[in-house]
Amino acid sequence: MRDVKFSLNASTLFPFDLNVIDQIKVAAHAGFDGIELWVKDIQEYLEKEGSIKELINCIEASGIDVVNAITFFKWSDTDEGTRQQGLKEAEREMTLVKEIGCKAVAAPPSGDMAALPLQKIAEHFSELTELANRIGIDVYLEFWGKAPKLSTLSEAMIIALESGLPDVKLLVDPFHMYTGGSHFSGLAYLKSEHIGIFHVNDYPSHPTRKSITDKDRVFPGDGIAPTAEVANYLEKINYNGYLSLELFIENYHNQSALEVARYGLEKMKQTYLR
Template identity: 30%
Template sequence: MNRRQFIAAGAASSAVLASPLKFEAGSQPEKRYQNGVSPWPICLDTATIRPASSLREKVTIAAKAGYDAIEPWDSELEKFEAEGGNLKDLGKEIKDLGLFVPSVIGLWNALPPTKELFEDSLKDTRNRMRMAADIGSQHIQTIPNTVGDPYDPKWVAARYRDIIEMAKNDYNLEAALVFVKYFPLKTLGQAMAIALDANHRGALVIPDTYHMYISEGGFDGLPLISGKSMAIFQFSDAPASPAIDQLEDKHRVYPGDGVLPLVKVLQDLKAIGFDKCISLELYNPEYWKQDLQQVANTGLRKTLSVIREAGV
């Protein structure tokens, strides 16, 4: 290389370094879903179409509607096996249809308030973990329905750590903690406190827009936490009436049909680096009376409409 070529090459390198780059060296472009509309895979929580005749029918409905993933319940897995089904085979069918299983709901009664009750719960906990692993799930939800009221945060955090270890070491699952207004552990803040105090790098939480609202924990704390702390994000809207203290799960409505600040929530999720599933979770008995394929189709369409409005 002569002097002129050396100077030209140096100038070109300086220009590249000085120009703004969208991605850092070695990074990959952001993966998009739903024909580029969404930065997150969109999942169908099977409660949304609960009256469907079987888990296999729910899988078919989700695939036909165009979801990326499906989130079943432990009772559905148990029923599927009781009727002679093989969950590993079903997991393969789900994959062949272009879906995946990000989470299974869930580990009920897994965090009781005494050592004796905890040890008694392990048989059921392990069976639920086994079923989730068989179907190919990435996470399993740890449900604090029996922690005690009031609960001992130190005890719950220690037992949640045990659950994390068991799930990972024995079933290759990630155990994530949920919060529900109707349980003693009600808010995202309370769930995050338990996750932090578990003192484990595998600790995760599962926020739910509906319970963030009706627990009155609110939405403005989202920017304070990392998206990497979340396993999945449950998504629905809430109506203007009845009053917030009278709202039940049956009042959930399609995204965009209610009063929740879902656009801002999605913008915050993108800003904090959340990159896992948005899962549509509805328990509305009025929807259950309708054609369930249309319910799934409408839920996906309305979810994507909110995502478009958020500009993420």
Template identity: 30%
Template sequence: MALKLCLNTSTIKPQSLTDKIRLAGEAGYDGIELWVNDIYEFVGQGGEVSTIEKMLADYGLIVPCMIALRGWGEASEFEYRFMREEAKRRLELCRRLGSPWLVCSPPVDPCDFGVLTRRYRDLLEIGRQVGGVKPTFEYISFLKSAYHLNHAWQVVRDAEDPDATFVLDAFHSWNSNSTLDDLRAIPIERISHYHIDDAAPHIPPTQQKDADRVMVGDGVIDLRAE
């Protein structure tokens, strides 16, 4: 299967949703990673999802995944019942826009990985119920829960579900001191997407944040090795 290059729209976050789609199309990307909240905002201001569908079709853009479901891992058991309904809404929106995956973000603070895994397994089942959209887990290096590549693999492996996957991210791997040996121990079919990004020189790993990322090739990550 040929590699498809898609734009992560967090890199042009100040732009409007329609401008993000236009810019991705004009730049020649194969696809665009949309943020669910951008679409919620667009609709809240009077826009229609059908407008987004038409723009994607006009520019020939696929939607490889959408971002994100947050708060599900740290919610109380009572709150999680409502979070399941929000997950369903977001998964249904993914299905409408042709996105096979919805990214599920980990908690900001330390968490119970047993609860996280159980709930991720539950989200996978909800995805099957809404037509086969798959929640995919992500690790975030500057958070305090699932910040390491091995944490993501632990959740995916322990979910014991054939649809369980995670998003590989060059920056988060480097910034968490994850290693190539860690990566190569993971079956490739468990990786849903690869975020290609780079890390700023002169700031050591474990100390960088989102804003420290730089253009691919301008940083210190050995992307060829990955």
């Protein structure tokens, strides 16, 4: 995977309480090619500190791309009123991130989907995608391992197939594959163009799969994830998109944000480049 690119999900830097400008600067100085920003951080910066123009100037000066935005609008929900409100929120937030040059937005199962059949969720995703297309931004279908519905790679693939869309892109994450019980061999069924972005992380043997939470994620290579197997699957499909480090570690002790980012990039290259 020599042509793969590296991104930093801003969640990795959350313990340092940086504003979005400093998140971008850290990612750039550490040597990343891109960054995933959280919409809440963008909104907070604009409300309290700066302007869209200042943010755009910072991104352009950094030389890195904003490859995805993380947010939680309820694009699918058993309550139609809630879903319609979610779509309005999606339109506002996708318009915002498009303005700063962001390429895509994640669409996780953040609504109440438990009672919905996959076909209905697929219809909802198709509607969200149509909205994103009008705005001019990609949307990545994301599954969460502990979600009541849309918790596995196979469910995400069914939704993609049933959506009627020709080019659905998935957001794939080893932690969510593990917690949801997805088979890593399922990656062999994907083509490179089916992956919008691939999150990178690892997980320990304890806590157990049943009780593990996001904060228990560890750097790639430091846990029990079959990282070599995952890297092999990605290499076989000639994946050349972004690998993005997404951790939720709560305390890095005496390390600085830049040190953490540089270490994370080093671990990514050690474990995924072959």
